[in-house]
Amino acid sequence: MLNFDHAASTPAHPDVIRTIAEVMAVHSGNPSSIHRSGEAASKLLERSREVCAEALDVKPGEIVFTSGATESNNLAIKGVMLGRSDGRRHIVTTQIEHSSVYESCRQLESLGFETTYVQPESDGTVSTDRLLAAVRQDTALVSIMHVNNETGAVQPIEEIGRRLKSLDSRVLLHVDGVQGFGRLALDLKAASIDLYSVSAHKIRGPRGVGLLFVREGVRLFPLLSGGGQEGGLRAGTENVASIVGAAKAFRLAAEGRTERAAKMKAFRDTLVKEVRLHQALTLTEPIKPAPHIVHFTFPGLKSQVILHTLEELGMLVSAQSACAAKTEKPSRVLSAMGREREHATSGIRLSLGDEHTQEDIRLLSEALDKAVRRLAPLRGESDN
């Protein structure tokens, strides 16, 4: 079985697995304890913070470890809005964010906050003009993803950051960097990003660890209260072994980014050519695509049917984001892009990882060809 669902999760790197096992075997201390064992754990934790800070080119004190990007996004959005005391109660985000951003905003709305969800252009890119036009005098936060997890559309984060700050320097910018980190370059300082979410399991680290970059001076209302860990922003005994493993994954992802992106881009180009060969498929073509995601639709069929046919042919792919995979509802992202229902219910995402080879790509192309030949005559039989 070949796994082409790396945007959902990636296989942990062997060095990461080894590191986690070693730390778990040797270190049993609680980093908050003041005895030797606790101090050893605390040292490992702080060293991991330094490694992650280096990978993001920020200060160690600006890193908050979390349980993953869902928590990072929740902490960024709710933390800013609940911590703000200047009466600003409006958020600007987009219609194509991950559910952890979308649902955080929805929850805040139930508490009296307001959100504007900006529509993307038809290729899946969010226009900076349109986004900034939604900013009001009472806007506290703009939250936007770097790379869309479904279509791979890269958003103009640098331009948004630059122009947002000259429009109103008191509006904070949060970027969900989950699908961009380790694949695309991003200078957090130059882009004036105040908060940045990343997840370890998307870059060959362990599941259940992420981090939030919080620019020095940005105030957040903590979502978890307790022992005051993580600078008071995230109470709870830290998952030291997984954090040490995650730091290794962050370092590897940052160090190998240029070569990884170039290799993925070449593989993506091959797959795009294969998709274009089939009239029955419609390639989703963002103006600026991320190197690791290829998305297409197969109108007349349900995503699940295509996905399971590819699975029978030995290929693991996905329909929408992993969290939405079990629903048969039209994709929220494709619907926001103005795609008709028959497209919004028939999307397939192929996502690449750094361990894929030329031969894997050839096998995937072959399987795609077989799947299209097998399924094209069945189009229209499922009630799209």
Ligand code: PLP
């Ligand atoms: N944001 C994006 C863009 C994602 O793709 C994901 C994962 O699918 C998340 C956030 C959530 O990450 P985690 O699985 O670490 O909670």
